[in-house]
Amino acid sequence: MGNIILKMKDITKEFPGVKALDRVNIEVEEGEIHALCGENGAGKSTLMNVLSGIYPYGSYEGEIIYQGHPCRFKTIKDSEREGIVIIHQELALVPYLSIAENMFLGNECARGGVINWDETYQKSARYMAMVGLHENPRTLIKDIGVGKQQLVEIAKALAKNVKLLILDEPTSSLNESDAKKLLDLLLSFKKEGISSIIISHKLNEISYCADKITVIRDGHTIETLDQKDDISEERIIKGMVGREMTNRFPPRTPHIGEVSLEVRNWTVYHPIYTERKVVDDVSITLRAGEVVGIAGLMGAGRTELCMSVFGRAYGSSISGELRIHGKPVHLRDIPQAIEAGLAYVTEDRKGDGLILPDSIKHNSTMARPGFISRHGVIDKDLETMRAKELRQQLGIKTPTVEQLVGNLSGGNQQKVLVAKWIFAQPDILLMDEPTRGVDVGAKYEIYEIINDLVAQGKSVLMVSSELPEILGMCDRIYVMNEGRMIAELDRSEASQESIMSYIMQDSKGEIGA
Amino acid sequence: MNKKSAFKGVDLKRFGMLIALVIIIVLFTILTKGLILKPMNIGNLINQNSYVVILAVGMLLCILTGGNIDLSVGSVVALIGACAGTFIITLGWNVYLSIGLCLLIGIAVGAWQGFWIAYVGIPPFITTLSGMLVFRGITLLILNGLTLAPFPDAYQQLSTGFLPDLVESFTLFGGKSNLLCIIVGVLAVVVFCVAQLMNNANRKRKGYECETPAAMAVKMIVVSAVVLWVFYTLAQYRGVPTVLIILAVLVLVYSFFTQNTVRGRHLYAIGGNMKAARLSGVRTKQMMFFAYTNMGFIASVAGLVFAARLNSASPVAGQSFEMDAIASCFIGGASAYGGTGTVGGALIGALIMGVLNNGMSIMGISSNAQQVVKGLVLLIAVAVDVIGKQQIQLPFLRKRSSNRSVSG
Numbered sequence: 001m002g003n004i005i006l007k008m009k010d011i012t013k014e015f016p017g018v019k020a021l022d023r024v025n026i027e028v029e030e031g032e033i034h035a036l037c038g039e040n041g042a043g044k045s046t047l048m049n050v051l052s053g054i055y056p057y058g059s060y061e062g063e064i065i066y067q068g069h070p071c072r073f074k075t076i077k078d079s080e081r082e083g084i085v086i087i088h089q090e091l092a093l094v095p096y097l098s099i100a101e102n103m104f105l106g107n108e109c110a111r112g113g114v115i116n117w118d119e120t121y122q123k124s125a126r127y128m129a130m131v132g133l134h135e136n137p138r139t140l141i142k143d144i145g146v147g148k149q150q151l152v153e154i155a156k157a158l159a160k161n162v163k164l165l166i167l168d169e170p171t172s173s174l175n176e177s178d179a180k181k182l183l184d185l186l187l188s189f190k191k192e193g194i195s196s197i198i199i200s201h202k203l204n205e206i207s208y209c210a211d212k213i214t215v216i217r218d219g220h221t222i223e224t225l226d227q228k229d230d231i232s233e234e235r236i237i238k239g240m241v242g243r244e245m246t247n248r249f250p251p252r253t254p255h256i257g258e259v260s261l262e263v264r265n266w267t268v269y270h271p272i273y274t275e276r277k278v279v280d281d282v283s284i285t286l287r288a289g290e291v292v293g294i295a296g297l298m299g300a301g302r303t304e305l306c307m308s309v310f311g312r313a314y315g316s317s318i319s320g321e322l323r324i325h326g327k328p329v330h331l332r333d334i335p336q337a338i339e340a341g342l343a344y345v346t347e348d349r350k351g352d353g354l355i356l357p358d359s360i361k362h363n364s365t366m367a368r369p370g371f372i373s374r375h376g377v378i379d380k381d382l383e384t385m386r387a388k389e390l391r392q393q394l395g396i397k398t399p400t401v402e403q404l405v406g407n408l409s410g411g412n413q414q415k416v417l418v419a420k421w422i423f424a425q426p427d428i429l430l431m432d433e434p435t436r437g438v439d440v441g442a443k444y445e446i447y448e449i450i451n452d453l454v455a456q457g458k459s460v461l462m463v464s465s466e467l468p469e470i471l472g473m474c475d476r477i478y479v480m481n482e483g484r485m486i487a488e489l490d491r492s493e494a495s496q497e498s499i500m501s502y503i504m505q506d507s508k509g510e511i512g513a
Numbered sequence: 514m515n516k517k518s519a520f521k522g523v524d525l526k527r528f529g530m531l532i533a534l535v536i537i538i539v540l541f542t543i544l545t546k547g548l549i550l551k552p553m554n555i556g557n558l559i560n561q562n563s564y565v566v567i568l569a570v571g572m573l574l575c576i577l578t579g580g581n582i583d584l585s586v587g588s589v590v591a592l593i594g595a596c597a598g599t600f601i602i603t604l605g606w607n608v609y610l611s612i613g614l615c616l617l618i619g620i621a622v623g624a625w626q627g628f629w630i631a632y633v634g635i636p637p638f639i640t641t642l643s644g645m646l647v648f649r650g651i652t653l654l655i656l657n658g659l660t661l662a663p664f665p666d667a668y669q670q671l672s673t674g675f676l677p678d679l680v681e682s683f684t685l686f687g688g689k690s691n692l693l694c695i696i697v698g699v700l701a702v703v704v705f706c707v708a709q710l711m712n713n714a715n716r717k718r719k720g721y722e723c724e725t726p727a728a729m730a731v732k733m734i735v736v737s738a739v740v741l742w743v744f745y746t747l748a749q750y751r752g753v754p755t756v757l758i759i760l761a762v763l764v765l766v767y768s769f770f771t772q773n774t775v776r777g778r779h780l781y782a783i784g785g786n787m788k789a790a791r792l793s794g795v796r797t798k799q800m801m802f803f804a805y806t807n808m809g810f811i812a813s814v815a816g817l818v819f820a821a822r823l824n825s826a827s828p829v830a831g832q833s834f835e836m837d838a839i840a841s842c843f844i845g846g847a848s849a850y851g852g853t854g855t856v857g858g859a860l861i862g863a864l865i866m867g868v869l870n871n872g873m874s875i876m877g878i879s880s881n882a883q884q885v886v887k888g889l890v891l892l893i894a895v896a897v898d899v900i901g902k903q904q905i906q907l908p909f910l911r912k913r914s915s916n917r918s919v920s921g
Binding site for chain 1: 716719721722774776779781785786789791792796852853
C-alpha cells in the first residue's frame with residue numbers, strides 16, 4: 001500500500017473547438033478504489049480513454065506515469081499489455097458467442113491461430129469462479145442477464161492479467177443487489193492488489209467502496225477527497241456542480257384529484273416464451289396530480305407492465321381491465337394508446353426512444369404529428385416553432401433545433417425524449433427510469449419537469465431502480481417483485497429499508513401472493 | 514470536412530452531389546466538344562434515363578425504411594411489359610384500359626412482396642430476390658420466351674412521344690422553335706417563383722422566420738435560368754417529351770410526400786430507429802407494406818414506359834435495372850442504413866449515372882469500361898457519405914475518426 005501505481009499529469013485533450021480536458025491530474029495508489037466523479041460531459045470518459053490508449057499518445061498533452069515508467073500507449077492493446085483494462089458503460093460482448101468465447105475474444109488461447117478449446121473452457125471456468133459467476137462457459141451471452149454479463153466483462157479483464165481496472169458506470173444497468181455484488185467484488189480485488197478506477201453517478205456506491213474520490217468539472221480537476229475524512233454525498237455533489245445542493249429533489253405540494261388510470265388484474269406473458277408470466281395479476285391506480293413510483297429489482301416486470309399498458313407494446317396473451325378517467329378502454333396498439341392520452345417514456349433512450357441521426361425538431365414532434373399537420377401535410381414552420389418552445393420549456397441546451405440528437409449529451413437527449421412526450425399532450429405519463437445515466441444537475445431539472453406536469457393535473461407513474469429517487473419524488477409507491485405487486489406504501493411509511501425488506505422477504509417466499 | 518459542413522449536414526451533401534453533376538456535365542461538354550448539350554442529345558438523355566429516374570424514386574422509399582432494397586424491380590419491369598404486350602398486341606384491348614390494368618398488376622405484385630416483408634417478417638433482400646426469380650419466370654411463361662412487337666402508336670407516345678405543338682412554325686432567336694415547349698417552361702418558372710413568394714409571405718404573416726430576400730432571389734434566378742435553358746433547348750428539337758411530364762409529376766409528388774407529409778416523415782423515422790418509431794405510434798408494418806406496394810406501382814410505371822421505348826415486350830427487358838435504381842439512390846446521398854436521403858438526391862444520382870453513360874457512349878468508350886467507371890463512382894459517392902457521417906453523428910465514431918486523423 002502507499003505505492004503510486006498511476007499518475008496522470010497535466011493531461012490536456014482538445015477536440016476541434018472544445019477543450020475536453022484541461023491540465024487534469026489524478027493519482028492512484030496500488031490496491032485502491034479510486035472514484036471519478038463529475039457531471040455528464042465533465043471529461044471523465046475522455047480521461048479514461050486517454051489512459052487506455054483509445055486516444056493514442058500524441059493526440060493529447062501531458063504525461064502518464066504507470067508503475068514508475070512514463071507510458072506512451074498507441075492502442076488499447078498497448079495499455080492492456082501493461083494490465084490496464086477498461087470496461088465501458090455499454091458492454092462490449094457478442095451476444096451470439098458463448099461466455100468463454102467472449103472472455104478470450106482478442107486474447108484467444110491459441111497457438112498459430114488455432115484455438116485450444118480445452119484450455120479456453122478450463123481457464124474461463126477458473127476466472128468465472130473468481131468473479132462468482134456460476135454458469136456454463138458454453139452458455140451464450142444473450143441468454144444471461146445484464147448483471148452476469150457485467151461479471152463476464154470483469155472475468156475477461158482478469159484473463160488479461162489486470163492490474164488497474166477501469167469501470168465506466170458499471171452499475172448503471174444493474175439492480176441494487178447485483179450492483180452491491182459487483183462493488184463487493186471490487187473490494188475483494190483490492191486485497192489482491194488490483195486497483196480500480198470507477199466512474200459513477202451513484203454517490204451511495206461511491207461512498208460504499210471508494211478510498212479516494214477525484215472530482216472533475218468542465219475538464220478541470222476540482223479536488224481529490226479522501227474517504228478517511230468521512231465525506232458526505234452532499235460534499236461530493238458540491239464539488240461536482242460547483243455549488244451547494246441542499247435539496248436533491250425539488251419540493252412539491254401535491255394536489256391529488258380524481259382517479260385517472262386504473263389497471264386491474266393485469267397479466268402479461270412473455271412475447272417469445274409464451275408460457276412465462278412476466279406480469280402476474282397486477283392492479284394499480286393512478287390519480288391526477290400524483291407521482292406514483294414502482295420500485296423493484298431489475299426483471300421484476302415493471303417495464304413490461306408499463307409497456308403492455310401502453311397499447312400492448314410488449315407481451316402476449318395480455319389480460320386484465322384498463323380504465324382511463326373511469327371509462328373502460330381497449331387499447332389495441334400504440335397509436336390508440338397515444339390517442340387515449342398515454343405516454344411511455346422509455347428507459348432506453350438511444351435504443352427505443354430517439355432517432356439519433358435525426359434532428360431535435362423531428363424527434364420532438366414524432367409522437368403526435370397530427371398537432372403540426374393538416375390532412376397529413378406537415379406545417380414545417382409550425383413544427384420549428386413548437387420545437388423551439390419545447391427547447392425553451394425544458395431547457396435543452398443547444399443553439400438550434402436542427403441539431404442531430406446523436407450529438408447531444410445524455411442529459412439533453414433525455415430532455416428531448418421527455419419533450420417528445422410532452423408535445424403529445426398526454427394525461428398519463430409512464431416514465432421508465434427517467435433519469436438513467438444523466439448527471440445530478442440534469443436530474444434535478446427532470447424532476448422539476450415532472451413536478452410541472454403533475455401541477456398541470458397530469459399523472460406520472462415512475463419506474464426507477466434508484467430508491468432515493470423514488471422516495472424523494474413519489475406520493476405513493478408500489479413495490480413489484482417477480483411480476484407481482486407485493487406492496488403499496490404511502491410516502492410517509494416508505495423508506496429504503498422497508499422497500500428492500502419487502503423485496504427480500506418476497507424473494508424468499510415469506511409473503512404469499 | 515470542416516466544421517461548417519458538419520454543421521450543415523445533409524443539405525450540404527445534397528449540394529455536393531449537385532456540384533458533382535455540374536462538374537461531370539462540364540467535363541463531358543469539353544470532352545465531346547459540346548455534343549452532349551445538343552438539343553437532340555438532351556432529348557435522348559431524358560428518354561434513355563426516364564426508367565432509372567422512375568425506379569429510383571420508388572427505390573428511395575424502400576431504402577429510407579432502413580437501407581432495404583428491392584431486387585425484383587427489373588423482373589417486374591419485364592413482367593409489366595409482357596402484360597402490356599399481351600393485352601394490347603395479342604388481345605387487342607384498348608390501350609388505356611390495358612395501362613390501367615398493368616398498373617393494378619404492379620400494385621398487386623408490390624403488395625405480395627410487402628405482405629411477406631411487413632407482416633411475416635421475411636428480410637426484404639430475400640423476399641425480393643425470390644420476386645426477382647418468380648416474376649422473371651412468369652414473364653417467360655407469359656411470353657413463351659418470345660418478343661411481342663410492335664405496339665400501336667397511341668401506346669408508344671407514352672415514352673417516345675412529344676406533346677403536340679400549338680402552331681406550325683414558330684421562331685425564337687432566329688431559329689425554329691416549339692411554342693408549347695417555351696410556354697411550358699415559362700409557366701413552370703412562373704409557378705415556381707409565385708409559390709416561393711407566397712410561401713414566404715405566408716411565413717411572414719404567421720410570424721415565422723423568413724428567408725433573406727437575397728437568398729431567395731439567388732435561388733429563384735438559378736432555378737429559373739436552368740429550367741428556361743432546358744426548355745429552350747428542347748424547343749429547338751421536337752418539344753416537350755411526354756415522359757418528361759411523367760417524370761416531373763412523379764418527382765414532385767414523391768418529393769412532397771417524403772418531405773411534407775406525416776406518412777413521409779414516418780418512413781424516415783422507421784429507417785432512423787425502427788423501435789423508437791414503433792413506440793412513438795408509427796405503424797411500422799403498415800409503412801413497410803406501403804413502401805413495397807408503392808415500389809410495385811412505380812416498377813409498373815417504369816415497365817410501361819420502357820416497353821413503349823423498346824416498342825416491344827421482351828422477356829429479357831429490365832435486366833439489372835434494380836442495380837441502376839439502387840446505385841442512383843446511394844449516389845444521391847441516401848444512407849445505406851436508412852433514415853436519410855431525398856427524392857431530389859435520387860434524381861441527381863440517376864442523372865449522374867445517365868450523363869456518365871451518355872457522355873462515355875458519345876466518346877466511344879466501350880460499355881465494359883463504362884461499367885468500371887460507374888462502379889467506382891458509386892463507391893466513391895457512398896464512401897464520401899460514410900466518412901462524412903462519422904464526423905457528425907455518433908460520438909463513438911467521431912472519437913475514432915478524430916483518432917485516425919491524429920495518428921494518420
